[in-house]
Amino acid sequence: MATNSIKEVARRAGVSIGTVSNVLNRPDLVAPATRQRVLEAISTLGYVRNDSARQLRAGHSRTVAVVVLDVSNPFFTDVVRGAEAALDDSGSMVIVCNSDEDPARERRHLDHLEEQRVRGVLITPVDDGSNARLDLLIRHGIPVILVDRGARTRNRCSVAVDDVLGGRLAATHLLERGHRRIAYVGGPMGIAQVADRHAGAAAIVAETPQAKLQLFEMPALTTAYGRKAGEQVADAAPSRRPTAVFCANDLLALGVLQEMTRRGLKVPGDIAIVGYDDIEYAGAAAVPLSSVAQPRELLGRTAAELLVGEISDGELHRHRQVLFEPELVVRESSDSTLSPSRHR
Amino acid sequence: MATNSIKEVARRAGVSIGTVSNVLNRPDLVAPATRQRVLEAISTLGYVRNDSARQLRAGHSRTVAVVVLDVSNPFFTDVVRGAEAALDDSGSMVIVCNSDEDPARERRHLDHLEEQRVRGVLITPVDDGSNARLDLLIRHGIPVILVDRGARTRNRCSVAVDDVLGGRLAATHLLERGHRRIAYVGGPMGIAQVADRHAGAAAIVAETPQAKLQLFEMPALTTAYGRKAGEQVADAAPSRRPTAVFCANDLLALGVLQEMTRRGLKVPGDIAIVGYDDIEYAGAAAVPLSSVAQPRELLGRTAAELLVGEISDGELHRHRQVLFEPELVVRESSDSTLSPSRHR
DNA sequence: ACCGCTTCTTGACTCGTTTCAACTGTCGAA
DNA sequence: TTCGACAGTTGAAACGAGTCAAGAAGCGGT
Numbered sequence: 001m002a003t004n005s006i007k008e009v010a011r012r013a014g015v016s017i018g019t020v021s022n023v024l025n026r027p028d029l030v031a032p033a034t035r036q037r038v039l040e041a042i043s044t045l046g047y048v049r050n051d052s053a054r055q056l057r058a059g060h061s062r063t064v065a066v067v068v069l070d071v072s073n074p075f076f077t078d079v080v081r082g083a084e085a086a087l088d089d090s091g092s093m094v095i096v097c098n099s100d101e102d103p104a105r106e107r108r109h110l111d112h113l114e115e116q117r118v119r120g121v122l123i124t125p126v127d128d129g130s131n132a133r134l135d136l137l138i139r140h141g142i143p144v145i146l147v148d149r150g151a152r153t154r155n156r157c158s159v160a161v162d163d164v165l166g167g168r169l170a171a172t173h174l175l176e177r178g179h180r181r182i183a184y185v186g187g188p189m190g191i192a193q194v195a196d197r198h199a200g201a202a203a204i205v206a207e208t209p210q211a212k213l214q215l216f217e218m219p220a221l222t223t224a225y226g227r228k229a230g231e232q233v234a235d236a237a238p239s240r241r242p243t244a245v246f247c248a249n250d251l252l253a254l255g256v257l258q259e260m261t262r263r264g265l266k267v268p269g270d271i272a273i274v275g276y277d278d279i280e281y282a283g284a285a286a287v288p289l290s291s292v293a294q295p296r297e298l299l300g301r302t303a304a305e306l307l308v309g310e311i312s313d314g315e316l317h318r319h320r321q322v323l324f325e326p327e328l329v330v331r332e333s334s335d336s337t338l339s340p341s342r343h344r
Numbered sequence: 345m346a347t348n349s350i351k352e353v354a355r356r357a358g359v360s361i362g363t364v365s366n367v368l369n370r371p372d373l374v375a376p377a378t379r380q381r382v383l384e385a386i387s388t389l390g391y392v393r394n395d396s397a398r399q400l401r402a403g404h405s406r407t408v409a410v411v412v413l414d415v416s417n418p419f420f421t422d423v424v425r426g427a428e429a430a431l432d433d434s435g436s437m438v439i440v441c442n443s444d445e446d447p448a449r450e451r452r453h454l455d456h457l458e459e460q461r462v463r464g465v466l467i468t469p470v471d472d473g474s475n476a477r478l479d480l481l482i483r484h485g486i487p488v489i490l491v492d493r494g495a496r497t498r499n500r501c502s503v504a505v506d507d508v509l510g511g512r513l514a515a516t517h518l519l520e521r522g523h524r525r526i527a528y529v530g531g532p533m534g535i536a537q538v539a540d541r542h543a544g545a546a547a548i549v550a551e552t553p554q555a556k557l558q559l560f561e562m563p564a565l566t567t568a569y570g571r572k573a574g575e576q577v578a579d580a581a582p583s584r585r586p587t588a589v590f591c592a593n594d595l596l597a598l599g600v601l602q603e604m605t606r607r608g609l610k611v612p613g614d615i616a617i618v619g620y621d622d623i624e625y626a627g628a629a630a631v632p633l634s635s636v637a638q639p640r641e642l643l644g645r646t647a648a649e650l651l652v653g654e655i656s657d658g659e660l661h662r663h664r665q666v667l668f669e670p671e672l673v674v675r676e677s678s679d680s681t682l683s684p685s686r687h688r
Numbered sequence: 689a690c691c692g693c694t695t696c697t698t699g700a701c702t703c704g705t706t707t708c709a710a711c712t713g714t715c716g717a718a
Numbered sequence: 719t720t721c722g723a724c725a726g727t728t729g730a731a732a733c734g735a736g737t738c739a740a741g742a743a744g745c746g747g748t
Contacts, residue, residue, distance in 0.1 A: 005705085018730095019727060021706060029726075031725080052397075053705040054704085054705055056396040059347070071440070074416055081415070093453075098424070115395040140390065223628045257630075258628065284598050347734095349734050349735080350734065350736095361699075361735080362736085362737080364735090365735065366697085366736095373695090393734090394734050397733075397734035400734080402735095
């Protein structure tokens with residue numbers, strides 16, 4: 001029962017295997033009566049197509065893999081959602097692989113995916129070292145779309161969000177509200193996103209006389225380090241203390257918010273806070289958090305569409321680098337104008 | 345270059361395909377010199393095994409599927425993590441499928457997985473209607489492990505967490521802190537978890553004289569409905585207002601917390617709050633949230649282990665139903681004793 | 689020179705599907 | 719009566735890897 005092949009079905013229906021295959025793949029080629037008989041045989045036998053055999057014949061599978069840095073990160077789960085939505089009615093299946101920021105795991109996944117001859121890979125690579133492995137994939141004929149990493153080389157498509165612009169948006173907003181001493185709480189500057197967001201903010205701040213952007217570089221982008229950063233900011237002498245904090249992600253921002261609340265500093269009255277990513281809980285925080293939102297689903301959807309394009313274009317495909325614009329969502333945590341008197 | 349088979353390798357190395365296969369699968373059978381030659385051929389050709397062909401021959405794949413209700417839900421991502429950890433060194437690969445609570449999507453996934461002859465399926469089914477489909481899978485020889493759903497029928501293994509106990513833990517805790525008027529904020533009672541948690545709490549409350557559990561049934565388990573529930577609770581006449589709220593999940597609890605804060609009610613002073621699930625942000629809320637924690641990774645890990653067991657046991661496998669115990673994590677939101685004077 | 693033994697190596701066959709050239713009927717037109 | 723056209727149907731030949739009975743080669747002993 002577990003192993004019923006097309007051959008069994010053919011025997012049962014009194015036709016050849018070719019006909020069964022036709023019923024399955026080009027039903028209109030088969031006479032209605034025959035088709036009926038075959039379908040009955042299929043259902044009484046409980047026959048289920050064997051995908052391995054199909055793939056072997058076809059030379060490739062119909063699955064698309066999404067390799068993410070962290071399955072539990074809402075950013076990536078939304079990207080996956082978008083990709084799924086785009087591929088839903090193309091007959092392909094999406095499988096999600098979790099590299100967990102571990103190069104070895106990523107490698108293992110890519111090896112396995114190549115053995116599976118997947119149709120294509122959407123990936124946020126762990127580091128630049130992945131590039132050699134990805135080049136190999138591409139040379140072996142498996143299209144690769146980079147997600148949230150601008151492609152340095154031009155031999156692949158990519159989708160990303162403009163982090164520099166995100167930094168500019170946040171800084172512009174805070175400057176408009178009258179803030180002149182602004183803190184940037186970030187993670188390791190080795191992370192491109194962290195550095196880019198800083199660069200954008202710094203560029204805008206530099207254009208404003210008397211405005212200063214003070215950098216706090218934390219070891220990781222977590223709530224705990226957010227609290228620590230909050231301490232450092234709050235400990236500054238009142239006359240030099242930043243009146244606003246822009247954080248590289250929302251977890252840091254929530255940490256900062258907690259610490260301010262703990263110390264009885266009012267948000268946004270004493271300190272305004274802007275986060276980044278607009279995670280689900282940003283709006284649900286004690287003081288709803290302003291945040292730079294990225295079009296996450298769109299990112300996944302577009303990546304998938306680029307992939308479909310690349311597959312169907314074949315040889316004459318031109319790789320594209322798509323860059324999306326983030327949007328600032330202003331909520332209570334930064335929504336007050338600093339009275340001029342508060343300066344200096 | 346894209347299509348290199350074992351045959352190419354054999355030609356290149358001047359051996360037969362059988363020998364190449366042996367190098368790949370039982371290297372010790374091959375003389376070192378030959379092995380070396382084959383390995384060189386493999387690397388100069390950039391040969392990559394074709395998994396479809398292997399699977400076709402083997403009769404089944406080496407992947408295990410996890411079908412979850414919602415990829416973005418931390419509960420499930422942790423379950424996936426656990427399963428991955430357990431299967432990491434078994435040579436199997438984990439793929440994640442997202443049913444998104446949609447029976448049709450779930451069906452499509454299961455169909456596809458069966459065609460792929462996956463080694464096994466860990467699934468939290470959308471509803472009881474899935475059972476027929478799952479029975480079919482099992483009859484076709486694919487082991488199914490139910491996650492977070494007690495198995496009604498005995499033809500499959502399952503892992504779950506005791507939600508009734510979770511309700512008891514929360515209620516016991518609140519009663520011990522002196523609360524007698526307790527609210528249960530839940531979602532649709534059609535959801536087994538919601539009903540079970542209520543049942544547990546109700547049972548304990550019923551044992552305590554003068555204690556009352558008031559039910560607030562919201563349409564969904566979201567922060568927004570948490571706020572709404574918070575309004576209802578707070579609007580009660582002070583003499584009848586609950587002094588504690590037990591929520592069916594943390595999102596509801598965060599909503600309640602927000603609403604209380606908005607109205608200037610002190611948590612836990614005026615109202616104590618206990619949530620459920622212990623999501624990442626529970627501890628990071630404005631007032632750190634007490635919550636009933638489930639051993640999520642353990643759930644996934646155990647499910648995977650049951651699967652591995654079932655595969656290796658073969659015919660003589662006895663299905664098991666594993667039930668884990670949740671744990672109450674007490675944090676600030678419920679951590680104060682109600683003074684007796686506050687009663688009535 | 690032959691035997692028995694071990695150590696490698698071979699290649700035809702198998703897995704289940706798709707494909708496609710070839711075949712069988714049937715019908716209408718010339 | 720023969721011919722082509724057409725609609726269905728057939729079955730052998732792939733696809734790539736794993737298996738295993740059988741064979742080859744080497745070696746020591748008699």
